[in-house]
Amino acid sequence: MAVGRDAGGSAVGLGAVGRGAVDNTVSGGVFEGAFVQAGSIDQVHVHAAPAPAPPPAPLTPRQIRAPRAVFVNRQAEIAALNEALHEALERSADRPVVVTCTGLGGVGKTELVAQWAHQRRERFPDGQLYADLGAVRRAGGVDLGEVLGGFVRALGVREDFIPASLGERANLYRTVTADRRLLVFLDGVEHAAEARALTPSSGLVVAAGRTRLEALVLEGARPVAVGPLSADAGSELVRCWLGEERGSEGELLELVRLCGGLPLALQAVGAQMITRSRMRMGRVVAELAERQRNPEPFSAGEAGAAGGVGGVGSAGPVSAEQAGQAGQAGQVGGREAGVEEAFESVYAHLSDPARELYYVIGTHPGPLFTPELARAAGVRSVEQAVEELLHAHLIDESVDDDSGEDRYRAHDLVRLHARRRAHHAWPPEQRELVLRQIVAFYRDQAAAADRQVLGKRFRLQPAPDAGSVERAPTGRAAALAWLQAERGNLLAVLHTAADRGWHEEVWQLCESLWALYHSRKHFADWIESHRLGVEAAQWEGRADAEIRMRNQLARAHYEMADYPAAQEQLDLAQEKLGLVGDPRLAGVLWESQGLLRLAQSDPEQAVRDFGEALAANAGDPHGLVVQSYNLAQALLAAGRHAEALRVLDGAVAAAEDGADEPMLMRLALVRARVLHATGESAEALAAARDAVAIAAELGQIAKEAQAVELVLELATGSGDTAVREAAETRRRQLRREAGVAPRDDPAPPNPS
The missing domain is CATH 3.40.50.300 (P-loop containing nucleotide triphosphate hydrolases)
Structure with a gap:
């Protein structure tokens, strides 16, 4: 953003008023048209604010997946x-x-x-x-x-x-x-x-x-x-897939019986017969009957490891109530009768690449997988394997997300069978190797996404090897969308790594997940994952990692207003500072401590904490601006207005030098509040308008809404009717753009 300056060197239009240069205010409309602000005119800064176009109407959500072509008897x-x-x-x-x-x-x-x-x-x-x-x-x-x-x-x-x-x-x-x-x-x-x-x-x-x-x-x-299909309805469904010439009526009725009338099992068998047009119905029925009489001898240990009783990394949690109902409804060992045999029949005819992918699905702790994950786990001919499992109805495409990647999921009964098969086919060391590859994939991909979302923030772990993340999403929005889409997988992988004592991977993955949790506020996952991260750092003897984990955990509690829990984590982290030498670790703790003190109405202590954080960020231009912003807020809360303005002056100069426009907007907001507190209403209003202009240019409508609220408050207090009416109009526009306006709230008039 170009910033003009008056003859004294003060930035015109970015909080110049109140810094001792000129009376530089504008009355009237502030959200439409163009206006000029200048002091002793050397350069002129023109605020161009064209009439905003009405926001596009949001798309009507249609999130339920499309139905299949064949459907009977409901x-x-x-x-x-x-x-x-x-x-x-x-x-x-x-x-x-x-x-x-x-x-x-x-x-x-x-x-x-x-x-x-x-x-x-x-x-x-x-x-x-x-x-x-x-x-x-x-x-x-x-x-x-x-x-x-x-x-x-x-x-x-x-x-x-x-x-x-x-x-x-x-x-x-x-x-x-x-x-x-x-x-x-x-x-x-x-x-x-x-x-x-x-x-x-x-x-x-x-x-x-x-x-x-x-x-x-x-x-x-x-x-x-919703009960199982009747024999006639099940026969009709199979006939729709296979035609009239495949199998006798008796064979069809027996097939439905052997599959328990469950469409999931019938689909798996039907897809197999469609792919293998020469396969006779009688052979399929005989094979299923034989498998029911002589099931595959999976051991109890394999079934348990396959997740039949629930828990993290299982095919899906099974409650006691479900287990009881399963027995009443004909479920055997955590599965529906007839389904296991149908899956076995389909599995017997899978190609080697499809079996490899099936074993990976059975080994993967999470509910979704992508072709990239399959490649990282060593699956050959991934595209062929995916197509084969899709055609076999063993996997489905997942519900669309914003990441743009192809994702697939298996029904939890399919995942249970895949886990049993993986445990039967692969020796323990092979399963452990594949799990290692899966965990490493998510650790590296999350680290790459974190760097796309949050740039050059301070991190303990090194950057991932370029070769391991060459297909990682690029750009902040794409990286955040990837983290969001993989959220369930990431937490399941964390638990798996923690269970196996892979401590370095656990705390590193937690460090990267700050980019997701801080942006999307998944508090339950945030707290659960970082408790694992703290334990992992302790097992590794990494005091620096423990400090980082406890600080990030404290911030979750802080944002949930659980201040005692946040303070406990910060106190435990402070105890480890003597074991580390990097001053930035102390800086992040002082910052969190200052935020906590400010939230608990202890501004004087917050001033001291942010002062320590400021000192710890020496040499980091952005860190200095951020901590100056925090310090100014604490000084304002403490009533130390002159000091707050001096801190803001230095921070504005540093933010301008670094073209740090988001921080310029935040600094302008704090300046407006400080000036309002000192009774300099006109100057405060000018600073608040600056914040509105910068936020609008950056497209940060939440911050713009905060600034507009402040403008409205200041204009109301000063009796500036024109500014107040313009602010009220813009507030309604922002609420409609944000999607939070009541449906009966009339749209504000567009400026002419």
Whole structure:
């Protein structure tokens, strides 16, 4: 940004007023047209603020996957969903309608809802939201705040306007869904509380899961039970795939029986027969029957390692309630009867590359994989292997994300079978090697993403080898999208590495995850991962890494306003400072300590802490500006206004020299508040307008909204009606751009 200067050398338009040069104010509209600010005119700074175009309307979310072409025998379930829709439309904006959709794994609940949602798409003009709770379930619980964040983001709320706390996100979700005709599909629900927290203000909710959600039914939800396909319906489904000439009616009926009437098992067998057109139905039926009579002798240890009882890195947590229902419904050993044999039949005909990929899926701790991960794990002919598993219906393409990468996932029953197969086919040392490769892949990719998101911030770990990250995403947005998309994998990999004592990889991965957690506020993951990071650093005897881990953990507690927990981590980190020599480690602790003191209304101690942080950042221009900004805020809170202005003067000069425009905007905001506190209203208003202009140019609408609020407050106090009205108009515009304006809030007029 070009900055003009007056004859005395003061920056015109960037907080010059109040620095002793001139009275340099403008009255009237500040958000439209162009105006000139100048002191003793040597150079002139022109603020050009063209009339803003109305923001583009957010895309209507259509997150439920497209249905498959063949679908049979669900008329009763479709009718029940239609009745619920009719009730929802009758209620309009009164309150939402909830439907529970429950049945065995692999019975086709997701496909049923996808088919129905596609047929009734026009009835939900405000969109369809989808969340797979199984993919974000950690140790039996779901990070509901993250799901809510994803929902409001999909509904057009800008990232900077999404609050951190679960309660505030729930309030925002209810606000933005009021009076909307939405369909919300919650897949993998285990507990009624999960569906309650994710229910919008209006519309229709479908909560699907394997457990019977009686609590929701008692509260008025409509139950829809999805059972296995009947023999006739299963035969019809197979006929749709294979045609009339493949197999007799008796063979078809026996095939359906052997597959337990589960579409997942029938799809796997049907895909195998489509690929191998000469394979006879009688042979497939005989093979399945033989496998049921004489199952593969997996050991108990292999089944446990394969994740049949849940836990991190398993094929999916299984609750005691589920285990009981599994027994009642014909599930055997954590699986549905008939599915295992179907997968075995398909597995027997896989090529070597497809089997390699299948073993990697069974070894990988996380729920998703990419071709890049498969290559890193040593799979040959990855594209061929992926296509083969897709055609076999053993994997599916994942729900679209913003990262632009191809991601695939396997049904949890497929993952369970793949884990058993990997443990049977690979010796322990081979599985350990592949796990090492998977962990190294995520460590290096996360480190590369961290550098794209946060640039040259202070890090303990070295940069990853260029060869290991040559296909890593480039650019801040792409890197952050990659971290977000891989979030579930990253936490699962962390647990796996911690379980195996790979301590260096654990703390290094945690250090890189700051880029994700600080940006997206995944507090549950943040705290869980960094507890592992602290333990890993202690095992390694790395005092510097322990300080780093505890500081990052303290910041999570600080942002959640759990100040005692934050202070505990900082105190423990301070005890290790005598064991390290890098002053930057002390600097990060002093900064966190200052933020904590400021939040606890102890500004004098915060001044001392930020002063220490400032000294520790000597030689780091950006660090000096940041700590000066923090120090100025503490001085303001302490009522030491003259000192705050002196600190700001030095920081502005340094930020201008470094072309650090984001910090110039923040410094202008603090200057406005200091000047307001000293009663210099006109100068404060000028500084606040500078902050608005810089934030607008940078496209930081959350910061611009803060600056506009300050302008509004100052203009109201000074009685400047024109500025106040312009600020009110811009505030409404920003709220609409951010997606948080009430739906009945009229759009502000566009400036002519």
